[in-house]
Amino acid sequence: MHFFDGHCDVLYKMFLDSKIRFQDSQKLQVTYNGLRSSGAKVQCFAIYIPESVHPDMRFDAAIRMVEIFYEHILKPYPHLRLIQSQQDIESLSREEIGVLLTLEGCEAIGQDIVKLKNLLRLGVTSVGLTWNHANAVADGAMEPRGAGLTVFGKEVVKELNRQHVWCDVSHLSERGFWDTIETAAYPYASHSNVFTLCPHPRNLRDDQLKALIELDSVIGITFVPQFLSGKGSVTITDVIRHVDYICSLGGEDHIGFGSDFDGIESFVLGLDSIYGYDNLINELLKYYTSSQAEKFLFQNMKKRYPRK
Numbered sequence: 001m002h003f004f005d006g007h008c009d010v011l012y013k014m015f016l017d018s019k020i021r022f023q024d025s026q027k028l029q030v031t032y033n034g035l036r037s038s039g040a041k042v043q044c045f046a047i048y049i050p051e052s053v054h055p056d057m058r059f060d061a062a063i064r065m066v067e068i069f070y071e072h073i074l075k076p077y078p079h080l081r082l083i084q085s086q087q088d089i090e091s092l093s094r095e096e097i098g099v100l101l102t103l104e105g106c107e108a109i110g111q112d113i114v115k116l117k118n119l120l121r122l123g124v125t126s127v128g129l130t131w132n133h134a135n136a137v138a139d140g141a142m143e144p145r146g147a148g149l150t151v152f153g154k155e156v157v158k159e160l161n162r163q164h165v166w167c168d169v170s171h172l173s174e175r176g177f178w179d180t181i182e183t184a185a186y187p188y189a190s191h192s193n194v195f196t197l198c199p200h201p202r203n204l205r206d207d208q209l210k211a212l213i214e215l216d217s218v219i220g221i222t223f224v225p226q227f228l229s230g231k232g233s234v235t236i237t238d239v240i241r242h243v244d245y246i247c248s249l250g251g252e253d254h255i256g257f258g259s260d261f262d263g264i265e266s267f268v269l270g271l272d273s274i275y276g277y278d279n280l281i282n283e284l285l286k287y288y289t290s291s292q293a294e295k296f297l298f299q300n301m302k303k304r305y306p307r308k
Contacts, residue, residue, distance in 0.1 A: 001281050001294060002041035004301035005030075005274075006220035006258030007102070007170075007191040011065040012048045013262050014072065022073050029261035032077050034274035035097050039281075041298060042089060042098040044126065044190065045069055047119075048263065049108050051133075059115050062108035066122050069101055084125050085164075085308040102190070105131035105140075105171065111152055113159060120163055125306070127160055128168035128190065129153060129180065132202075138176035141201045148175035154183055161185040164306040169212075170220075170258075171202065181211050186306050188212070191222035191258030194245045200227050206249065213251045218304040220258030221246070223268050235269045236283045243284070243296060252292065256301035 008030045014020050023032045035043055047065045049058045074080050083089055083098035092098050101123045107130075109115035116127070129149075130140035137153035139145055149157065157180060160167045167184035169177050170192045180187055189212060195203040204212075204219065212219055221242050225234040228242065246255050261274060270279040277297075284293040 001290075001297055002039050003277055003281075003297040004042040004256060005040065005261075006044050006256055006301060007046055007104075007222070007263075008043065008259060008261045009046055009048055009104075009263030010073070010261075011045050011068055012050070014068050015061065015065050016050075023077075029259075029273040031274070032073075032080070036079065038274045038277050040097055040274065040277070041092065042083060042100060042302070044100040044102050044258070045073065046102045046104040046128075046263075047108065047124070048104040048131070051131075055107075055110065058108045059110070059112075062103070062119060063122075066101070066119070069099075069123075074099060082123060083305075084123065086302065086305045087307060089302050089305060100125060102126035102128070102166075102168070104128045104168075105135065106137040106156060107131065107135045109136075109156075111136040113152075113155055116156060116159060120159075120165060124165070126166035126168055126190065127156075128171055129156065129176065130171050130173075132171060138179070139173040140171050140176075141173055143173055146173045146175055148173065148179035149183065153179070157183045164308045166306060174205070174208070177204075177208055181215070186304075187215060188217045188304055189219045189258075191220050191224070191260050193221055193224075193227040194242045197241055197245055198227055198229055203227055209246060209249055209251065213249060213254045216254070216304070218254050218256045218300050219246060219251065220256045220301070222258050222260045223271050224260050224264050225266050225268060228268065233269060236271055236280055239268060239271070239280065240283060240287060244287075253295060253300055254304075255296045257297065
């Protein structure tokens with residue numbers, strides 16, 4: 001069974017350590033060998049700029065991660081293919097795996113819309129407006145102020161609309177979420193879970209989940225243990241609980257997955273790398289039909305990825 005994974009932080013790890021090899025490094029949860037043997041069909045690679053990078057150097061860091069993506073992930077492996085539209089996914093051959101370049105947080109662009117446009121020219125087709133804190137676009141989920149989109153933030157979203165680019169609401173403050181829902185043509189959540197089941201600020205409340213469902217969007221359930229359960233040991237059953245809950249809100253056609261592999265240091269039992277998708281698939285098939293599992297794993301994400 002194929003899957004579409006909405007978020008990983010391989011580029012971040014390879015940016016920090018130039019010796020890491022994407023093919024088979026033990027330091028990575030997502031590798032080329034893992035993608036090839038696990039049933040992956042589309043994998044998103046995020047540009048995430050560490051807070052330790054000086055603001056004046058963040059765009060340069062983003063460009064370096066773009067270089068890593070093309071030279072060390074896409075170029076060496078003929079079975080990988082850049083995805084920039086839903087049509088590209090539909091035309092993947094049986095042997096090909098699609099790779100998507102995404103931006104996690106607009107810290108890299110500062111207050112310069114030209115920097116955003118250049119990242120889009122370089123292949124970014126999904127943009128998260130914030131990481132956890134405030135930037136020039138909006139406040140993040142962990143920012144105490146909890147403000148929404150700025151004037152510049154609205155300009156950013158309009159540019160994403162114009163270029164048919166996914167606008168990722170994961171990491172946004174609650175007010176920022178609602179401002180974005182009103183403005184964005186292609187909103188979605190790449191890696192967020194259910195607040196009712198696990199009250200973490202990064203998770204989405206019922207009204208937010210319902211809004212995404214009503215907009216015919218998609219929610220990528222993530223494997224971050226802190227976003228799945230408040231207990232110590234987290235299992236795949238906890239992932240299924242979040243799937244069940246979103247289904248109960250009418251979201252069967254709006255559930256996907258965004259692992260956050262390589263951006264986390266603790267793991268769901270049995271789901272600690274891309275190879276763990278086999279365990280997730282087996283667990284899904286205990287409770288759902290094959291066609292439902294296929295929607296969660298692949299079809300729902302693919303159908304909501306913008307056409308161009």
